Amino acid sequence: xxxxxxxxxxxxxxxxxxxxxxxxxxxxxxxxxxxxxxxxxxxxxxxxxxxxxxxxxxxxxxxxxxxxxxxxxxxxxx
Numbered sequence: 790x791x792x793x794x795x796x797x798x799x800x801x802x803x804x805x806x807x808x809x810x811x812x813x814x815x816x817x818x819x820x821x822x823x824x825x826x827x828x829x830x831x832x833x834x835x836x837x838x839x840x841x842x843x844x845x846x847x848x849x850x851x852x853x854x855x856x857x858x859x860x861x862x863x864x865x866x867x
Contacts, residue, residue: 836844
């Protein structure tokens with residue numbers, strides 16, 4: 790197979806994976822919340838029981854980090 794053939798195959802694979810990502814993203818967004826879970830909310834109390842330290846939701850509840858981010862934003866604006 791020539792270099793052009795490999796290039797076409799690699800571009801086709803990249804396009805395929807991008808389309809696959811967007812299709813699964815849209816399908817996931819349209820999936821309804823399971824019955825019985827509609828009332829569940831993310832709270833600081835629930836997050837404090839979780840042991841996942843790299844969770845982005847948990848970081849939102851970190852008050853000290855939030856204060857630092859606000860101060861950093863204020864300094865950047867000035």
